Amino acid sequence: MYRFILLALFLVPGMVAAQISSGGVMPDIALQNMRGGDTSTHALFGDQGAAFVFWSNDCNWTDQYESRVETLNTANLPIALINSNDSVVFPKEAEPGKQYDVAYVRDSGGQLAKFLGAERTPHVFVFDQNKALVYAGGIDDSPADAQAAQQTWLSDVIAQLSSGQSVSVPSTQSFGCRIKLP
Numbered sequence: 001m002y003r004f005i006l007l008a009l010f011l012v013p014g015m016v017a018a019q020i021s022s023g024g025v026m027p028d029i030a031l032q033n034m035r036g037g038d039t040s041t042h043a044l045f046g047d048q049g050a051a052f053v054f055w056s057n058d059c060n061w062t063d064q065y066e067s068r069v070e071t072l073n074t075a076n077l078p079i080a081l082i083n084s085n086d087s088v089v090f091p092k093e094a095e096p097g098k099q100y101d102v103a104y105v106r107d108s109g110g111q112l113a114k115f116l117g118a119e120r121t122p123h124v125f126v127f128d129q130n131k132a133l134v135y136a137g138g139i140d141d142s143p144a145d146a147q148a149a150q151q152t153w154l155s156d157v158i159a160q161l162s163s164g165q166s167v168s169v170p171s172t173q174s175f176g177c178r179i180k181l182p
Contacts (some may be wrong), residue, residue, distance in 0.1 A: 020116055021151075022170045026131040029112050031105040032085065034096040041112065042131070044103055048076040048161050049128040051154065053139070054113060054179060055081035055104070056121040058092045061176035064143045065122055069154075070104070071104045077126075077158055080105060084113035084123075087181040093180075110181040120176040126157050126167075134161065137172030 020026075028042040044050050053069055056062050073079040084107040087094035097104055107113055116125050116136070126135040135157040146182040152173050160167050 020133055022133055022136075024133045026127050026133070029107075029115065031082070031107055031112065034104040034106055039103070039105060044078060044080040044105070045076070045127070045129075046076045046078045047129060048085045049126065049131075049134070051077065051079045051105070051126045051158065052082050052112070052116070053079060053125060053154075054118040054121050054123040055083050055097075056085055056093065056177055056179075057083065057095055057097045057176055058090065059121045059177035061143055062121050065139050066100075068139060068146050069122070070101045071156055072158055074158070074162070077161060078109065082107050082112060082118075084110045084118065086110075088182065090180055095164075104139065108182070109180075112177055113181060118179055120174045121179060122176050123174040123179070126152055126154070126161070128161055134167040136174075137169075138174045143175075 026041055027038050031039050031041065034038055069079055077168055080103040082101060082105055083093055087091040118125070122139055124135065124137060125133060128134050136154070137153055139154045140149040141151040153169060156169065171172050
């Protein structure tokens, strides 16, 4: 019995594997605006879909991607920054953060992160107009220098959805700081 408990304790933290696969539909999950008020995943969608980017107030990876993410935001396919980090253990995560030109919301119980299997900040999940998952992964392959990016995954997905095309690369590896779920 003791070995079983140890094995369970070892496996549980790693069990954040994606609960949704390509084509899976986004449920309507309650979220809180970082500057006050309530919203939900469905309220964050535009006519062509939405991109959910898991974010942190205390991660150099998200700092490096700020301007790129804001530049990609459109009315038809808006980008929402999602903070799922434990704000009790990490109080800086409870702060409203910088004044972004995109929605910045709190996933206080980590429900959305757990549902999607988000593991890092930034970790991107893009849904089409039918709320079906079409992409999960990174923003691009060059966090330190946007000009050096060889692969611009998020930008490509947004352009493909905006022009009515199928997404050519449905998943990539995300990299960044680990999400610290409550």
